[in-house]
Amino acid sequence: MATEKVFHLGPVRVRVNAAGDDAAPRQRLSRERIVDVALAQMKERGYEAVSMRSIAKDLGTGPASLYAHVANKDELDQLLIDRVAGDFPIPEPDPERWDEQLKQSLLDMLTVYRAHPGVARATLGMIPTSPGAMRNAEGVMALCRAGGIPDQLAAWACDMFALYMGAVAIEEDVWRARAAAAGEGGEPLREEDMVAAVHDVFASLPADEFPLLRSLASVMTTGDADDRVGFAVDIMVEGLKALARREA
Template structure:
């Protein structure tokens, strides 16, 4: 129920009160099962984390496995809008979330990444993929609001407006942004995510080699 509410109205619209209202009961009844919003967030994370596919580490291709695991994480977040917001400032302690962290650490160890680097990378991966999902949720809610108001809104229109804005900048003050307007706004969201995943994993490999 909480997942459905988030998908329809966003993370901030979901509360113990909103869930109780949909169930036709009072918030006090829910508190007998869920102590507070933090616990509700943990339950949401647990529910969604169980859908993350985590491969058996292969030392010969651990890096490609890790890149795919990160992209799969975003795919699951996209299937459950709003849930990524629950992961911010939340240290996951539920079984499914812990298994995912264990899986990422195992992939890093299969590649010979030092444990400390792997631990920090695990945190970095979660923060970045969660941030991408949260940003996409924000854009989705803006699009829904615009649609309700009868206003045209879409990725292509937004990108085109930004490109035009960059191109119209003063060449004296912004020589690079004005001349590279097309470059600055090129590529799809998936292209940019793929680039970031490549940088993160390949950067981790480089740091691991440097520490040998």
């Protein structure tokens, strides 16, 4: 981008070097830079707060400029997922402890999503065909094979795992955004306040209609996100093993 101004004096065109303002050379746009900025913004403000305009603003340009590098917002979503999925760790399968490795692998997925708040939201309805996601799937299939899980079960489990872990991450992201929004204008909402509020909902249910939920209000609200995810991961892996035994 030249920093020149063009003046028309009748049939004469005059170029004047307008070096007075913003003389520093403007850094060229690229997909990399767009993805960098999008990820940084999502980390800070969540998925919904990131728009083509907000990204362009941080890059010192207008939203239309982004379209020279990404076809549309969907493609940007895909690029974000690709970037993040590249961070999923892939363990070397050990047949003696493949199931523990698998559990850890699923938890690691969530850890990576947590390190990139907002990005999980972009996985909705997206076939995980990015290199990183494919590498992860290959790793899960390898772990299952090391554990003697039939291929078809392993394939379907791959699907389930990706969907569930993505859903957990999405839900956490949405909750974080809601807590931040609710806290605006005052103290940010704390997790224990939200848990207490949910507990009150359960405890206030009519006993004739909801005898279990009402009497189990504390049980329903016991356990943090890690407890629940750890439990769900246990269920999925133990369930997979049970189904494999059933088929053998």
